[in-house]
Amino acid sequence: MATKEVRIDGWASRFGLVMAMAGNAIGLGNFLRFPGVAAPWGGAFMVPYFTALLLLGIPLMWIEWTIGRHGGAYGHGSTPGMFHRMWNHPISKYLGIFGVLLPAMIGIYYIYIESWSLGYAWQTLTGEYWGKTTRDAMKNVFQGYLGTSEDPAISFAWESYIFFLITFALNVIIFSRGIAKGIEIVAKYAMPTLLVLGVVLAVRVLTLPSVDGRTVSDGLARIWVIDWSVLKNPNVWIDATGQIFFTLSLGFGMIHTYASYLKKDDDITLNGLATCSTNEFVEVILGSTIVVPAAMVFFGPQLTDAIVKGGTFDIGFQTFPVIFQKLPAGQAFGVMWFLLLFLAGLTSSVAMFTPLLLFMRDELDISYQKSVRIVSVIVFVLMQPVIFFFGHGIVDELDYWAGTLLLVLFAAIEATIFAWIFGMKRGWEEMHLGADFRIPRLFYPIMQWVTPVYTIALLGWWCYKSLIDKIVMKGVPSESVPYLWIGRLIIVGSWCFLAWGVWHAWRTHPKFFEDGDLAAAREENES
Amino acid sequence: MTTGTWIYMICVWAVILLVNVYAFGKMFGKKK
Numbered sequence: 398m399a400t401k402e403v404r405i406d407g408w409a410s411r412f413g414l415v416m417a418m419a420g421n422a423i424g425l426g427n428f429l430r431f432p433g434v435a436a437p438w439g440g441a442f443m444v445p446y447f448t449a450l451l452l453l454g455i456p457l458m459w460i461e462w463t464i465g466r467h468g469g470a471y472g473h474g475s476t477p478g479m480f481h482r483m484w485n486h487p488i489s490k491y492l493g494i495f496g497v498l499l500p501a502m503i504g505i506y507y508i509y510i511e512s513w514s515l516g517y518a519w520q521t522l523t524g525e526y527w528g529k530t531t532r533d534a535m536k537n538v539f540q541g542y543l544g545t546s547e548d549p550a551i552s553f554a555w556e557s558y559i560f561f562l563i564t565f566a567l568n569v570i571i572f573s574r575g576i577a578k579g580i581e582i583v584a585k586y587a588m589p590t591l592l593v594l595g596v597v598l599a600v601r602v603l604t605l606p607s608v609d610g611r612t613v614s615d616g617l618a619r620i621w622v623i624d625w626s627v628l629k630n631p632n633v634w635i636d637a638t639g640q641i642f643f644t645l646s647l648g649f650g651m652i653h654t655y656a657s658y659l660k661k662d663d664d665i666t667l668n669g670l671a672t673c674s675t676n677e678f679v680e681v682i683l684g685s686t687i688v689v690p691a692a693m694v695f696f697g698p699q700l701t702d703a704i705v706k707g708g709t710f711d712i713g714f715q716t717f718p719v720i721f722q723k724l725p726a727g728q729a730f731g732v733m734w735f736l737l738l739f740l741a742g743l744t745s746s747v748a749m750f751t752p753l754l755l756f757m758r759d760e761l762d763i764s765y766q767k768s769v770r771i772v773s774v775i776v777f778v779l780m781q782p783v784i785f786f787f788g789h790g791i792v793d794e795l796d797y798w799a800g801t802l803l804l805v806l807f808a809a810i811e812a813t814i815f816a817w818i819f820g821m822k823r824g825w826e827e828m829h830l831g832a833d834f835r836i837p838r839l840f841y842p843i844m845q846w847v848t849p850v851y852t853i854a855l856l857g858w859w860c861y862k863s864l865i866d867k868i869v870m871k872g873v874p875s876e877s878v879p880y881l882w883i884g885r886l887i888i889v890g891s892w893c894f895l896a897w898g899v900w901h902a903w904r905t906h907p908k909f910f911e912d913g914d915l916a917a918a919r920e921e922n923e924s
Numbered sequence: 925m926t927t928g929t930w931i932y933m934i935c936v937w938a939v940i941l942l943v944n945v946y947a948f949g950k951m952f953g954k955k956k
Contacts, residue, residue, distance in 0.1 A: 411951065440929075443936070618925045621933045671947035677940050833950060 406575045406765075407658040413581035415668055416588040418655055419675040420744025422646045423591070425510065427680040428738060429709040432688040434640050436619045436705040441627035443620070443681075445637035449851075454641040455673050456840055456848045457808060460815045461647065462665040463828045465656025474657045474755025476650050476811075477899050483819040490903060492814075494895045495807040496650025497752045502799035502888055503649070504749030505776060506783045506792045511742030512564035516542065516557055517714060518735035521721065521728060530722050532704075535715040542714075545788040561784060564743075565777065571747045572754065573769040576658055580747050587740045594737040595683040601730060602691045611697055616690025619701070631858070638855050639801070644680055645673060648808035651748040654755055662831030670834060688712055695720050713738060750776065756895070760902040779891075782883050789877045794884035797867055805856045812849040821845040 408414040435442040468479025476496030480489040520526055526538045544554030571579045605613050627633055642648055656665065692701045696716070704716050721731035750772055757768035783791055815824050825841055865871075870878055925933075 415951070614925050617933065618929065621929050622925060667947060667951055670943070671951060674940065674943040674947050678944055681940055682937050834947075 406577060409577040409581055410585075411668070413577075413585050414655070414659075415671050415675070417576075417580050417584035417744070417748075418652065418668065418672040420584040420588050420591075421651050421655065421748040422644065422672060422676040422745075423588075423679045424646070424741050424745035425507075425514075425709065425713070425738055426640075426643045427676070427684045427741065428595075428687065429713045430643060431640060431680050431684045432620075433705050433708050433712060434636050435685070436689045437702070438627055438633045438636065439619060440621045440623040441625065442633055442637055444623065444628060445634040446640060449634075449638040449641040450673075450677070452843055452847050453638065453851050454645050454647065455670070456844045457647045457812060457852075458645055458652070458669045458673050459666060459828055459836065459840075460812060460824070460844065460848070461652040462656045462669045463824060464811060464815060465653035466659045466661070466663065466665055467827055468653065469657030469659060470661050472759055474654050474759045475752045476653050477756065478760055479653055479657070480811075480814060481903075484814050489814070490899050491896060492810050494892060494899060495803060495810070496653060497756045498888070498892055498895055499799050499803055499807060500649045500651050500749040500751075501753045501772075501776070502795055502891065504746055505779050505887070506795055507742065507749065508565055508568055508746050509561055509780060509784055509787075510792075511739060511746055512561040513542070513557065513714060514735045514739035514742055515564055516560035517718070518732050518739060519560070521718070521731035521735055524728065526718055527722060527728070530719060532700075532711075532715050532719055535718050538718075539710070539714045543787060558784065561780075565780070567743070568746055568750075569769065569773045571743075572750055573766065573773075575765065576655075580751070583747065584744055587744050591737055591740045591744070592679070594733045594740075595679060595687075598730065598733060598737065599683050599686040601724075602687050605691065605694050608694050609697075611694050613690040613694060615698070616693030616701070617686070619689050619693065620685045635855065635858055635862075638851070639805075642804055642808065643800075645676055646745070646748075648804035648806075648811070649749075650752045650807070654752045655748065657755070660831075664831050664833040666828060666832040666836050667834040688717075691720050692716060695723055756898070761898055762902075762906075779887055782880075782887075786880045786883070789880035790873065791880045791884045794881045795888065797863075798885070798888055802856075802859055802864070805852060805859065809849065809852040809856050812844075812852050816845045816849050 408417075435446070464476070464479050464483065468474075468476070468482050471478065471482050473479050473482060475493070477490040477493035479496075480493035483489070520542075526535065529535050529538055542554055542557050544557065571583050573579065574582075603613055646652060659665065689701065689705065692704050692712075696704065704711055707715075717734055718731065721727035721734070724730055753772055754765060754768045757763045757771070758765050763771070783795070815821075821841065821844065824844070829835065870881060873881060
């Protein structure tokens with residue numbers, strides 16, 4: 398029975414919890430997105446990056462942990478119920494839908510991208526692309542892998558589909574085993590492995606000899622030498638703030654769900670700090686050391702600029718396979734690189750459907766295993782257009798709405814509800830229940846004013862810059878328009894479905910959502 | 925990179941490592 402499952406599952410150890418939280422945050426973005434966003438701005442990027450980390454990233458991390466533990470005490474594992482507990486207003490539960498919708502929408506394409514890492518690990522191990530030593534040659538290999546170069550209407554390649562099926566099955570197996578036996582066990586082994594692989598690769602890059610006079614130091618300079626005049630450009634601030642959101646998985650709703658398993662007096666301040674610090678170790682120390690310095694040594698400054706501007710996929714799947722072919726024992730390092738990306742992706746993707754599963758279990762009263770079966774089928778069906786029409790911009794469309802704009806909207810909503818409606822004084826006290834670490838008082842006004850205003854300002858700027866163009870699909874080739882509508886239909890349709898779920902749950906069991914513990918209320922109702 | 929930039933980079937890395945050591949040290953050094 399669902400009420401019993403609420404009690405049984407949970408974190409088996411604190412180390413497991415922190416590794417799962419860090420694994421949730423550490424993803425492909427730490428190794429691929431970060432260098433791609435940071436390097437074009439030079440070292441100036443790090444100034445707004447650390448500013449946003451202190452004013453927005455760490456405070457929001459603590460806020461999300463607090464919302465999650467607070468809601469979890471009432472038996473809510475997802476944000477519709479959590480928001481309702483913090484703000485007793487009819488609209489609050491509908492605002493919370495984003496915390497269920499967004500991670501699931503991102504998971505729909507993230508798992509496919511994650512599967513490429515596994516496929517490329519295999520291709521590197523078997524030497525399938527060995528001998529293709531230019532970026533253009535590797536671009537053809539990549540397009541062939543995805544099937545995007547063969548058929549203009551449908552993108553499909555058997556090999557990539559098989560690795561997608563393996564990755565999807567692995568994700569389902571992990572989250573079907575629940576928190577302690579699934580997600581936590583994977584995180585406890587995958588995260589230390591990821592850290593070791595990352596350190597080995599970083600040391601390998603740092604000890605590269607110079608090539609035609611180009612050194613690793615030239616690459617590090619791209620990340621660390623500050624040109625202060627760049628800071629006058631507002632876009633560097635926007636890019637850096639956006640990166641903080643993505644890298645810490647803020648506004649996704651997943652941190653809330655993980656934290657909902659905590660007891661009322663379990664620490665969240667130190668755990669939240671450890672999650673941030675682990676993520677920053679991987680991003681700033683390992684992420685900045687591997688990609689750009691290696692590209693600089695082997696390709697020089699002009700090509701490195703083109704590579705980082707080419708974005709995540711160019712760096713990971715076209716440039717690095719070329720670099721590995723130039724290294725002694727490159728095949729081994731190549732396998733390590735793609736396994737590193739795969740583990741980073743896996744520890745993030747297993748979290749993405751957890752809010753939806755707990756929403757179904759806690760609010761719709763569907764058993765966890767039945768929820769897993771329903772979600773697996775729905776998600777598998779929704780993934781098919783993403784895979785088959787990949788070359789038509791459907792992923793970009795989903796990524797803009799679910800993976801960018803709505804994340805910030807959701808973060809603005811939660812920061813506002815926490816600081817201005819639930820109340821900062823109450824929130825601060827809630828945050829410090831059972832705390833192993835007293836948050837410096839300076840963060841009180843930051844969480845109360847700076848974090849909500851900063852988030853709302855970021856949202857406003859993004860809307861101003863791109864919303865209208867995006868809505869009218871400016872610059873989109875006419876043949877791609879129907880595919881983009883498919884992406885929008887998936888998001889809107891899923892939101893409507895979840896809104897119906899919320900309406901149904903609150904209408905059918907209004908008593909559960911009054912004062913007191915949800916599970917106890919349920920038992921009383923049933924008796 | 926200049927010596928100053930190397931020092932700046934190493935200081936940033938050191939701060940991140942120290943926060944990690946503090947957080948995990950406090951977490952697992954404490955008996956609950």
